Each structure stands twice: as C-alpha cells, then as structure tokens.
Amino acid sequence: MKKWLGLVILSCLLVLASCSSNDDSNNKVIKNNTKGDKEKVTVIPQDNSKDYQTIHSKTPSQTRGYIGYGVTNRKDIDEMEMGLMSLSKEHFSPDKYAFQEGRFLSENEIDGMLGRKSKKTPNGLNPPLGKGSNVQEQAMNSPKELSYVLEQDYLTKESDNKYKLGGISLAISFNSVYQDKVMDSKGQTYDVDVDLDTSKVKADAKNYAQKVVQRVRQNKNLKNVPIFVTLYLEASPDSLVPGYFFDKAYVGQGNSNIGGWQTVNQKYALFPSVSAGDKHKEDEQSFDKFKSDVQNYFDNFIGITGEGYYKDNELSNLTFNINLKFYDKTEIVGFTQYVASLLQSKFPFDRSIPVQIYIKSNEQPESIIVKNPDMDKPFVHVYHQ
Incomplete structure (x- = not known):
C-alpha cells in the first residue's frame, strides 16, 4: 500500500511539474558550482512550511533508482530517502533551502566506494576477500559492511530566477546481513548469506564515513560545500520494518575531516x-x-x-x-x-x-x-x- 501511495504522490508531483512548466515564473535556473553551464528546472512548491520545495529537472539523476543495487529491502530504501531528508532540516532549513535528488556523485564514483579493495579495484572501501578454499568461503570470511552512499542536494536561491548548490546530505548505509552472489574463475556463482556483528559494523562505520567524505571531496563540484553525514544500519532483507539511523555529523565548507558525532536515537x-x-x-x-x-x-x-x-x-x-x-x-x-x-x-x-x-x-x-x-x-x- 505504501508503495502504491508513493506512486500516487509521485504522479501528483509530476502533474504539478508539467503544469508549472507552462508558467515562466516557475522556470528557474541552476548554476553549476564549477562551470558556466546552466540548467532550466521547475520549482515545485511545498505543501507546508515544514517541507522542502523540490527542484525538478527533465534530465534524470545519474543514480536514479541506483540505490537498489546496494539496498534490497524497499522498507530501507524508503526510510533512508525520507529519513535523510527529515534529518537534513537541522542544517538545511526548508526556509532557506530547496531539495533536489543527488546529481553529483556518479554510478562509477559510488561503485568505486562500494567495491572490495583488490588489484582490479584498488579504491574499494570494502575489505578484500578473506581466507578460504573457494570464493564463497573467502567472501563469507570477509563480509562487505558498506552497502550504499545516498546523496541528496540542497540548493539556495541566489536571485529571483537562479539557484545554486548550498550543501549535500549523505546517508551511508551498512549491512546487518551480508547477502551476495559471488563468481569463481570458472563462472560458477555461489550464494553468500552472513549475519554480521552489528556492534562491530557500527564501530567500523565512522572510519568508512571518513573515507567516503574524503572521496566525495575529490568531486570537483563538491570540494567546498557543507556536507551533512548520517550512518544507517539496514534491516535484514526480508524484514517487515526498516533499519535505522544511528549517528550523524556535520562537515563544514571545504573541510574533509569529520569532527564530532551525534547519536541518532530512533528505531522501528x-x-x-x-x-x-x-x-x-x-x-x-x-x-x-x-x-x-x-x-x-x-x-x-x-x-x-x-x-x-x-x-x-x-x-x-x-x-x-x-x-x-x-x-x-x-x-x-x-x-x-x-x-x-x-x-x-x-x-x-x-x-x-x-x-x-x-x-x-x-x-x-x-x-x-x-x-x-x-x-x-x-x-x-x-x-x-
């Protein structure tokens, strides 16, 4: 039902966007932080002052729907997306910022972070394969912890018809259960299913987050903007309730180091x-x-x-x-x-x-x-x- 309602709401937003696009007063321009390029977009008004205006572009995000690659439970996907937006209001107030889906991190950049560290993927943040007589044992003995990096963008109004990036929010998600399919050198695939020690995952999460922020800063569009970082523990893939955010931090403009963490106390x-x-x-x-x-x-x-x-x-x-x-x-x-x-x-x-x-x-x-x-x-x- 929630998914069905979500489709209805999305349809309504698209109708609003299509209607608004005929009104020149609603056509705005987004300025890229590092280029002279400009993009025409539609600004969709919020239902109330507690919500964000939404920046709608006809050009889809590079990572539209890509979250399903790393997060398989629909409950987790919804909670990460909506929960991150809610938590972001602490630093990016709806009074001053408009929301746009993440448009700066590419699939290749996200893949580069989620991959295992190896000769072929030296920049992967997940651990290399462990010991074992076959690839299944090696994967199970060294499970992946980092599952996804979700980006959301928050834009400020520069003038009557121009918006620019004011900050980004990241939800960095981690497995509580590592499920995967791995392939050996002969092309044979094996299922991997490992329950992780959540205490260890949470302890490791801050180290992962620091590396993610440093990697994000390498993106030329994101060198100087403030970054709001949250850490999310996924539920099991078949869970009827989502996982939860457990820590958050704010990284100031141009900074690459995460200073202090704050606990997020919310669960289902x-x-x-x-x-x-x-x-x-x-x-x-x-x-x-x-x-x-x-x-x-x-x-x-x-x-x-x-x-x-x-x-x-x-x-x-x-x-x-x-x-x-x-x-x-x-x-x-x-x-x-x-x-x-x-x-x-x-x-x-x-x-x-x-x-x-x-x-x-x-x-x-x-x-x-x-x-x-x-x-x-x-x-x-x-x-x-």
Missing part, C-alpha cells in the same frame, strides 16, 4: 514480535488489544501487523496493515468504518500518536484510515477500482 518495532515484547511490553499489549477488537468484526481470519516508530525512546508514529478476503464492496465499507470507530472509542494507544491504517484484500489496497492528533475524526477513504 514490529508488532507482534519477540523483540517488541521484550523492549516495548506495554505497547505490545496495546497492540494485542487493538488486534483483538479488529478481529471481533469477522469470524474468518484477519491478518494484522503493526509498525511503531520510536524517537528518543518514545512511540511517535503507528502504522497498521490489515489484510483479509472481502467478497463485496459493502463489506469493505462496513469494516473500514468499524476500524475507524475503534480509533475514536476504543483505541488503546495514546491519542497524541499519529496513526495510519492500510486495509487490503489479497494484498490489493482497499481503504486507508488516517488519524493525526489535530483531527477530530479520522480521515477515511475507500478505493474505487
């Missing part, structure tokens, strides 16, 4: 799960109560999972996914209204927590319910297909 919990029961017992019990109330509506099985977002150890957002087989549209309408009524009358969580509920039938989206703290009643929408 899956309900129901052993981990949530151990770390968030009261919230797990509240989830069980809500699940029981939802399942009272039908005699047949209703699958329900929850995703809790914790910031500074406080539950800050809730997402529920409900899946069951419906036989007609009126069932969907009635069930959706029933679940919405539970948010009003019997919801066991704190009412100040934003809630999103996605209802599906055979994994197809049927309806959505949203309740924010400032809303008297939940927003309810049933899809008509």
Whole structure:
C-alpha cells in the first residue's frame, strides 16, 4: 500500500511539474558550482512550511533508482530517502533551502566506494576477500559492511530566477546481513548469506564515513560545500520494518575531516514480535488489544501487523496493515468504518500518536484510515477500482 501511495504522490508531483512548466515564473535556473553551464528546472512548491520545495529537472539523476543495487529491502530504501531528508532540516532549513535528488556523485564514483579493495579495484572501501578454499568461503570470511552512499542536494536561491548548490546530505548505509552472489574463475556463482556483528559494523562505520567524505571531496563540484553525514544500519532483507539511523555529523565548507558525532536515537518495532515484547511490553499489549477488537468484526481470519516508530525512546508514529478476503464492496465499507470507530472509542494507544491504517484484500489496497492528533475524526477513504 505504501508503495502504491508513493506512486500516487509521485504522479501528483509530476502533474504539478508539467503544469508549472507552462508558467515562466516557475522556470528557474541552476548554476553549476564549477562551470558556466546552466540548467532550466521547475520549482515545485511545498505543501507546508515544514517541507522542502523540490527542484525538478527533465534530465534524470545519474543514480536514479541506483540505490537498489546496494539496498534490497524497499522498507530501507524508503526510510533512508525520507529519513535523510527529515534529518537534513537541522542544517538545511526548508526556509532557506530547496531539495533536489543527488546529481553529483556518479554510478562509477559510488561503485568505486562500494567495491572490495583488490588489484582490479584498488579504491574499494570494502575489505578484500578473506581466507578460504573457494570464493564463497573467502567472501563469507570477509563480509562487505558498506552497502550504499545516498546523496541528496540542497540548493539556495541566489536571485529571483537562479539557484545554486548550498550543501549535500549523505546517508551511508551498512549491512546487518551480508547477502551476495559471488563468481569463481570458472563462472560458477555461489550464494553468500552472513549475519554480521552489528556492534562491530557500527564501530567500523565512522572510519568508512571518513573515507567516503574524503572521496566525495575529490568531486570537483563538491570540494567546498557543507556536507551533512548520517550512518544507517539496514534491516535484514526480508524484514517487515526498516533499519535505522544511528549517528550523524556535520562537515563544514571545504573541510574533509569529520569532527564530532551525534547519536541518532530512533528505531522501528514490529508488532507482534519477540523483540517488541521484550523492549516495548506495554505497547505490545496495546497492540494485542487493538488486534483483538479488529478481529471481533469477522469470524474468518484477519491478518494484522503493526509498525511503531520510536524517537528518543518514545512511540511517535503507528502504522497498521490489515489484510483479509472481502467478497463485496459493502463489506469493505462496513469494516473500514468499524476500524475507524475503534480509533475514536476504543483505541488503546495514546491519542497524541499519529496513526495510519492500510486495509487490503489479497494484498490489493482497499481503504486507508488516517488519524493525526489535530483531527477530530479520522480521515477515511475507500478505493474505487
């Protein structure tokens, strides 16, 4: 459902961009930091002052969609992209900066960092193959830790019709599970699957980040701009909740050394799960109560999972996914209204927590319910297909 909603939002943005492009007042120019080249773009206004204006170019980024090369879990991709944008507001305020997808680091530059250090790839930041009688053992004995380097650009308005790069943000991601396919000299491929020691990965991450920043500074367009750096630990490839950011740092204009690091205290919990029961017992019990109330509506099985977002150890957002087989549209309408009524009358969580509920039938989206703290009643929408 989230992916479907994302496509809808993206479509809306593209419509805005296409409409705006006919209005000369919205056509802006981006100046390259090191060349005289200029590029016409469209500036898409934000929904509210807390969000960024978006710089839209008809020329796609060199690394558009490339994150999937290093990060395989869609949950992690979404969290890295949106989480990095959110964290970036601390240094690149939406009042002064506009957002643009990363356009300066190329696929070759990113590949150069993600590769293993070897004779063929001497600039690779991941460790060389380890000991072993074959390439599979060698890879497993020396797993890759660094998985991706995500770039986001933040631009400042220079004049009425000109924008220039004001800073970049980086999300440097690391594996908690190393999964790969390796090939021997005869062309035979082998699967690699290794659970990593996350304490070691986090300890190594800062050293990787320092090398990444030094490598980024070699890009002629990024020699002098401020760099906001974040470190992200991926979830396992099949996880139903994303990983999390765990450290951040700011590198000043022209500097290549990361000074002090700050801890980022935010994580996700899956309900129901052993981990949530151990770390968030009261919230797990509240989830069980809500699940029981939802399942009272039908005699047949209703699958329900929850995703809790914790910031500074406080539950800050809730997402529920409900899946069951419906036989007609009126069932969907009635069930959706029933679940919405539970948010009003019997919801066991704190009412100040934003809630999103996605209802599906055979994994197809049927309806959505949203309740924010400032809303008297939940927003309810049933899809008509």
